[in-house]
Amino acid sequence: MVKVLPNRVVSTRKPKLGQNFLVDLDAMQRIVDALGDVRETTVVEIGPGEAALTELLARRSGRLIAVELDRVLAAQLRMRFTPLTNVEVLEADILQVDLGTVLGSTPGPLRDLRPTGLFKAHVVGNLPYYITTDILLKLFAAADRIETLVLMVQKEVADRITAAPGTRDYGLLSATAQMYGTVQKLFELGPESFDPPPNVRSAVFRMKMQPRFAALSVDEPGFIAFLKVMFAQKRKTVSNNLKLAYDKSIVKSSLERAAIAGTTRAEAISLEDMARLYLELKAERTPA
Ligand code: SAM
Numbered sequence: 001m002v003k004v005l006p007n008r009v010v011s012t013r014k015p016k017l018g019q020n021f022l023v024d025l026d027a028m029q030r031i032v033d034a035l036g037d038v039r040e041t042t043v044v045e046i047g048p049g050e051a052a053l054t055e056l057l058a059r060r061s062g063r064l065i066a067v068e069l070d071r072v073l074a075a076q077l078r079m080r081f082t083p084l085t086n087v088e089v090l091e092a093d094i095l096q097v098d099l100g101t102v103l104g105s106t107p108g109p110l111r112d113l114r115p116t117g118l119f120k121a122h123v124v125g126n127l128p129y130y131i132t133t134d135i136l137l138k139l140f141a142a143a144d145r146i147e148t149l150v151l152m153v154q155k156e157v158a159d160r161i162t163a164a165p166g167t168r169d170y171g172l173l174s175a176t177a178q179m180y181g182t183v184q185k186l187f188e189l190g191p192e193s194f195d196p197p198p199n200v201r202s203a204v205f206r207m208k209m210q211p212r213f214a215a216l217s218v219d220e221p222g223f224i225a226f227l228k229v230m231f232a233q234k235r236k237t238v239s240n241n242l243k244l245a246y247d248k249s250i251v252k253s254s255l256e257r258a259a260i261a262g263t264t265r266a267e268a269i270s271l272e273d274m275a276r277l278y279l280e281l282k283a284e285r286t287p288a
Contacts, residue, residue: 002023002024002026002190002192002193003024003025003026004023004024004025004195013196014070015196016130017069017070017128017130018047018127018128018129018130018131019049019070019128020194020195020196020197020198021049021050021052021194021195022049022052022053022126022152022193022194023052023193023194023195024189024192024193024194027187027189027193027204028052028053028056029056030186030187030204031053031124031126031150031152031204032053032056032057032060032124034150034186034204034206035060035122035124035148035150036148038057038060038061038062038122039060039061039062040062041061041062041063041121041122041147042061042062042063042064042065042103042119042121042122043057043061043062043063043064043065043121043122043123043124044064044065044066044067044099044102044103044121044122044123044124045057045064045065045066045067045123045124045125046067046094046123046124046125046127046135046151047067047068047069047094047125047126047127047128048066048067048068048073048077048089048125049068049070049073049126050073050076051077051080052126053124053125053126054066054077054081054087057124058081058084058086058087061086062086063086063087063088064086064087064088065088065090065102065103065121066081066087066088066089066090067090067092067094067097068089068090068091068092069091069092069093069094069128071091074089074090074091075091077089078091090102094131094135094138095131095134095135095138099121099138099139099142099145099146100142100145103119103121103145120145120146120147120209121145121146121147122146122147122148122149122150123139123146123148123149123150123151124149124150124151125151125152126151126152126202127151127152127153129153129154129198129200132153132154132157133157133173136151136161136173136177137176140176140177140180143180143181143209143211144211146209147208147209148206148207148208148209149181149205149206149207149209150186150204150205150206151204151205151207152189152202152203152204153202153203153204153205154200154201154202154203155188155200155201155202155203156169156200157173157203158185158188158203158204158205159185159203160173160174161173161174161177161183161185161205161207162174162183162184162185162205165267165268165269165270165271166267166268167267170267171231171234171266171267172227172228172231175227175230175231175266175271175274176224176227177207178212178271179211179212179213179223179224179227179271180207180209180210180211180212181207181208181209181210181211182207182208182210183205183206183207184205184206184207185203185204185205186203186204186205186206187203187204188201188202188203188204189201189202189203189204190202212271216271216272216275217275217279218275218278218279222278222282223274223275223278226274226278226281227274229241229242229244229245230242230266230269230274231266231267232244234265234266234267235265236265237262237263237264237265238255238260238262238264238265238266238269238277239251239252239255239262239263241266242254242255242281246281246285247285250281250284250285251281253280253284254277254280254281254284255277255280257280258273258276258277258280260273260276260277
C-alpha cells in the first residue's frame with residue numbers, strides 16, 4: 001500500500017512536460033537518502049515540479065539549485081523557497097542550461113561567501129520521461145563536474161542503463177553509461193506512486209561518476225562514436241556493423257588482433273574488449 005501525500009494542492013498539469021508528480025512518501029525519502037550526506041554539497045534537482053523532493057532536499061543540501069521549465073511551477077517554487085538562502089530556483093530548460101556556469105559560482109546573497117573553486121555536484125530528479133536520453137547524455141558530458149546521479153526514469157531505461165554485457169537489455173545506452181560511471185538500480189515504482197499515474201513503471205538508479213576513458217586508454221569522443229557504430233544494428237554481428245564505417249580488410253585484421261570473433265554481437269562484448277578493438281582499428285587507420 002503506497003502512503004501518499006495528503007491534501008495536495010493540484011496545479012494545472014502539462015502532460016507534454018512529463019508532469020507526473022510523485023506522491024509516494026516512502027519513495028521521496030528513499031530517493032533523497034540515496035544521495036547520501038549532502039550537507040556540504042551542491043545538489044541540482046531536475047524538474048522539481050510541486051516540490052515533492054525539493055522540500056526534503058532543501059533541508060539537507062548545502063546548496064540546492066532547482067531547474068524547472070514550467071513558468072507557473074517555477075514561480076510557485078521561488079515564492080515557497082525564498083526564505084531559504086541555500087535554495088535557488090532556475091526557470092529554465094535543463095537541456096539549455098550550461099552546467100559549468102551554473103555550478104561555477106554562487107549567485108544571490110551568498111555570492112563570494114563560499115569557495116569558488118571547482119567542486120562536484122550531485123544531481124537528482126524524477127525526470128520528465130520525454131527527454132530522458134537527452135538529459136542523460138548531457139549529464140554524462142558534464143561528468144567531470146558531477147559526483148553522483150540519483151534519477152527516476154522509466155523502468156526499461158533503468159534496466160538498460162544497469163544491464164551487464166551479454167544480457168538481454170545491454171546495448172548502446174548501457175555501454176555509454178557504464179563508460180561514465182558505476183550504475184546501480186535501486187528500486188521500482190508502479191504508476192500508483194504518481195499523480196496522474198503514468199502508463200509505465202518507473203525505477204530509480206544511482207550512478208557514481210567515474211569515467212573510464214583514461215583507464216582504457218581511449219579518447220572520449222572517438223570511443224563514444226565507435227560505440228554507436230558497434231551497436232548500429234542490434235541484430236547484426238560486429239563485423240557487419242563495423243563494415244559500415246571501416247574498410248573490410250581493416251575490420252578483419254583488427255578483429256583478429258583483438259581476438260574477437262567477427263560473428264559476435266556487440267552486446268556480448270565487455271567494455272575492456274571494446275576498447276582493445278577500438279585501439280586496433282585506430283592504429284590501422286581512420287574510418288573510411
Ligand atoms: N520532481 C517532481 C516530482 O517528483 O513530483 C516533478 C517530476 S515530473 C515527472 C517532471 C518535472 O520536470 C515537471 O515538473 C516538469 O514541468 C519538469 N520539466 C519538464 N521538462 C523540463 C525541462 N526541459 N527542463 C526542466 N524541467 C522540466
